[in-house]
Amino acid sequence: MPQKYYLWTVGCQMNKADSEKLAAGFERLGLKSTEHIERADIVVINTCSVRQRSEDRAYSKLGRVRELKAEKPALKVAVMGCMVGLKTGDLEKRFPQVDVFARPQQFEPIMELVEGKAEDLGGEFWPSTYAVPEGPTAYVPVVHGCNKFCTYCIVPYRRGREKSRPMDEIVREVAYLTAHGVREVTLLGQTVEAYGHDLPGEPDLGDLMRELSALERLHRIRFLTSYPRDMTRRILEAVAALPKVMECFSLPVQAGSDAVLESMRRGYTKAEYLGKIAEVRQLMPAAGITTDIIVGYPGETDADFAETAALLEDLRFDKVHVAAYSPRPGTIAWRKMPDDVPAAVKAARLHRVEEIEARISHELNEALVGTTQEILVEGIKNGQPFGRTRAGHLVHLDATARVGALVDVRIAHAGAFSLRGDPIDALTLA
């Protein structure tokens, strides 16, 4: 009977990509995945500490692991991800049942838990083991870590400094993925345009996109998350010029007031951010742009927040991800800045951003009714195929379509969060 592993993941796409990589390593050693934690021989909890809610979910999962280990002492347990490091001491005390703690991408100690591990993974687990794709889309990390140290963020402490993967290794991985049915890859980095500055010859993200565009079976390339100061004209021109690269940007602004941006140490002013958006829209008028906002940051006044609300009205993002500030232990803000915006004020600001976002997204979606959009069919939910436009809008199709096909769709209906339409023509059945 092969050993079984249960892998639970919370957090960002990077964490999901790490879990997929780990799963690929387990499968390579002959283990089988199980969705039932009580049937597992190895349990891995992949954690996130960006929000309190994510930590609470991991604690609750670990509570279940504690009960299971009492019933089944041979069970092996690993905790990985961003809660490891700063929180390891606390976790060790509360959950002595855990056998291994591993930081993000530290796969080897977890692989050591596999009984009778026959294969030597060569000490270089990361590049040589590819995740098995489950559909036509896949995430591919291209640069790990972050050098920016925004005051509220734990990522640079947990994931370390920026480290780019060599281009040939990424191309090999994407070629493998396309040979296994993947038609769209999303290139991942905490600040994805930082790609390449630490590699010989200093290639940039545009160079990587050019290389990947040459892969015949690859139809689409997405990328996230963008960081305004790393987003050079050269990269933007590559995005605009390469047909396989989607005009879709995830460009967090976080706040609309220079005082708050400075306190967050975001590294740009509001004017610089506006300049970047203008550049994107000048080169790609139909580009989809989403952003992230934190409300209730320490010291954020009503006037600061009014600037954020005005910026959202002006820039009309396709989607806004909003969160109320909560101090994350280990960050600069947690050490030095009192969390002084009352909870009720944070909640009211959050609500205001959600109202603006719902209205504007609906208006932007309405404007797409009657247009024709190219969709990659990503899957089928409740019998209805779905996929995204080049700019990133979610579309449900009112007809059958094969997963992985690129189809032209006439948009017939707009809701607040998605669109509906009928396929006109299958562009390719590859």
Ligand code: SF4
């Ligand atoms: S850019 Fe700032 S918010 Fe983004 S991962 Fe780096 S430190 Fe965190």
